Amino acid sequence: MNTNIFFGTVVRLTAEDPGVLAKAFAKWDRDTGYKRLLDDAPPIMWSVEKTKEWIEKQLEEQQANGFLYGIRTLEGDELIGFVDLWVNWLHADGWIGIGLGERDYWGNGYGTDAMQVMLRYAFTELNLHRVTLSVFEYNTRAQRSYAKAGFKLEGRVRGDLHRQGQRWDVIVMGILREEWLEHAQAEKTTN
Ligand SMILES: CC(C)(COP(=O)(O)OP(=O)(O)OC[C@H]1O[C@@H](n2cnc3c(N)ncnc32)[C@H](O)[C@@H]1OP(=O)(O)O)[C@@H](O)C(=O)NCCC(=O)NCCS
Numbered sequence: 001m002n003t004n005i006f007f008g009t010v011v012r013l014t015a016e017d018p019g020v021l022a023k024a025f026a027k028w029d030r031d032t033g034y035k036r037l038l039d040d041a042p043p044i045m046w047s048v049e050k051t052k053e054w055i056e057k058q059l060e061e062q063q064a065n066g067f068l069y070g071i072r073t074l075e076g077d078e079l080i081g082f083v084d085l086w087v088n089w090l091h092a093d094g095w096i097g098i099g100l101g102e103r104d105y106w107g108n109g110y111g112t113d114a115m116q117v118m119l120r121y122a123f124t125e126l127n128l129h130r131v132t133l134s135v136f137e138y139n140t141r142a143q144r145s146y147a148k149a150g151f152k153l154e155g156r157v158r159g160d161l162h163r164q165g166q167r168w169d170v171i172v173m174g175i176l177r178e179e180w181l182e183h184a185q186a187e188k189t190t191n
Contacts, residue, residue, distance in 0.1 A: 008113040016070035022052035028101025092129035150183035
């Protein structure tokens with residue numbers, strides 16, 4: 001039995017003070033390349049104070065339906081990103097979003113580890129039936145990371161995104177509880 005469900009292999013999930021998260025978000029949001037991977041809205045620059053107000057409002061609105069956590073490295077305790085899960089309790093479905101604002105950590109397993117921690121939380125603690133996400137067609141790194149975490153391709157919303165003069169599909173991926181159990185079991189036996 002895992003003794004701390006918020007710990008992965010290289011990261012842990014954290015409840016950050018809104019001021020700390022706001023400072024990080026305001027910095028990461030100035031990286032337009034990152035924002036284009038994360039969000040369909042045009043990149044907008046907000047002050048730390050305005051970002052803090054937004055985070056506080058999010059946390060207030062989320063109450064028991066949303067789980068916004070920071071992602072910190074186990075080694076060095078650096079805040080490198082966030083993960084956010086919104087739950088529709090009626091259908092036991094969670095929508096998840098994730099972002100590592102610190103580029104140096106991309107492609108090194110940190111995001112997938114954080115996603116796996118959140119999936120374990122979703123299925124073993126929240127008893128969800130499924131977890132869903134959407135990802136842009138051009139974000140191949142994220143698609144690969146999600147596939148490694150056990151997500152399956154469920155569909156494409158064709159040409160849903162209009163960016164830099166081109167239309168892109170939005171890809172929907174999902175993982176069911178039984179698939180996660182199978183995936184987690186397979187990971188355990190190979191590690
Ligand atoms: C998406 C994200 C959370 C994934 O976390 P990560 O720690 O980078 O992912 P991992 O290193 O575990 O896995 C990435 C995989 O993609 C591969 N990869 C890296 N760059 C790639 C690229 N440009 N195209 C395709 N695959 C790529 C890696 O080789 C790795 O696969 P492998 O383990 O089979 O070699 C993180 O990269 C991130 O936050 N990116 C910026 C914001 C973002 O895209 N958020 C998601 C919005 S839907």
